[in-house]
Amino acid sequence: MESKQFNDAFLKACRGEKTNHVPLWFMRQAGRSQPEYRAIKEKYGLFEITHQPELSAYVTRLPVEQYNTDAAILYKDIMTPLPAIGVDVEIKSGIGPVISNPIRSVRDVEMLGEIDPESDIPYILETIRILTKEQLNVPLIGFAGAPFTLASYMIEGGPSKNYNKTKAFMYAEPKAWFALMDKLADTMIVYAESQVKAGARAIQIFDSWVGALNVHDYRTFIKPVMNRIFTSLQELKVPLIMFGVGASHLAKEWHDLPLDVVGLDWRLSISEAREMGLTKTLQGNLDPAILLAPWHVIEEKLKDILDQGMKSDHYIFNLGHGVFPEVQPDTLRKVSAFVHEYSASRP
Structure with a gap:
């Protein structure tokens, strides 16, 4: 990649500082809708790509070059660190993560190990170093899965529509549940720290499926461990972002946590979130x-969302979830250009 001046608009917006334009990136911006990525996927699976740092770096930086985004997000999966602690997970096409040794008891939790990033996931760290030292002129976002979402896969044995087994385990086996939360929190803290030390400039925590819980259960079973995770990660001095799907009822709970950016899906508007009292940066x-x-x-939808977001400097444009495979790359290019131009013309 040709050397360019470093674009720090995303980092400034995370901190609530004024920028020349609204920064943007797209969740799942790397892959799926890109012809170049689909060609790679004909040869390699997800885990195979992430185990090849040069290839994984290429997939990560490609949307930055194609769409002119203000941040890159590392190409990998939230399952990436789990094999290191003893979870037998396979990413099956058309299904998602499938786990052959699901958690059923406190004994299963006690058998989980610890992660040593330098020996267990050196390919991830090398990918980050390649990107941040040689290829990117925008911040690289590292990420990790939150304990509830990871636990849902580990207990269900794979994707679920209702998370009945997960919630039943949470209610019926509180000792085992909290032990699992602590184990996953320890793993994610070490995992996120290693990404920042390798060069990531921000961390996003994905709690994709926690919207399945009500507010009371979130406060009881989840919020304490999330507070511990974000409190620990604050020491890294990088922006911390929270995101989940179908979790608008938890937005205020996230805002209470020691993080910098609250990510919203499309179910809660930027204006509604502000009216609820969310003053931190919204994404x-x-x-x-x-x-x-x-x-x-x-x-028209872009104008509406931008007009809401631009009432404050605490705003980053993104999608409310990931890019669909059917989306045309040219559409994402046009969205990026429009967001930049429209926001740059504001008074």
Whole structure:
């Protein structure tokens, strides 16, 4: 990549500092809708790609080059650190993560090991070093899965629509549940720290499925461990971001945590979040389905979201979830250009 001046607009917005334009990146911006990525996937699976640092770095930086985003997010999966602690996970096409040794008891939790990033996931750290030392002129976002979402896969044995086994385990086996939360918190803290030490400039925690819980259960079973994770990660002095899907009812709970950015899906508008008292930086939140609509529809939705977000410097544009495979790369290019130009023209 040709050397360019470092673009720190994303980092400034995370801190609530004024920027020349609204920074943006897209969740799942690397992959799926890109022809170059689909060609790679014909040869390699996800884990195979991440085990090849040069290839993984290419996949990570490709959308920055194609879409002119203000941040890159590391290409990997939230399952990446789990094999190191003894979870037998396989990413199956069309299904997702499938785990052959699901958690059923406190004994299963006690058998989980610890992660040593330098020996267990050196390929991830090398990918980060390649990107941040040689290839990117924007911040690299590292990430980790939150304990509830990881636990849901580990208990269900794979993806779930209702998380009945997970919630039943949480209610019926509180000792085992909290032991699992602590084990996963320890793992994610070490994992996130290693990414920052390798060069990541921000960390996003994905709690994709925690919206399945009500507020009371979140406060009881989840919030204490999330507070511990973010309190520990604050020592890294990088922006910390929280995101989940279908979790608008938890937005205020996230805002209470020691983090910098609250990510919103499309179910809660930026204005509604501000009216609820969220003063930290907000990230989001175009419904990715809108990217399949005609451009005039997309443009009107972009204007509406940007007008809401630009009432404060505490704003980063993103989607409310990940890019669909059906989305055309040219659409993402147009969205990026529009967000930059429209926000740069504000008074």
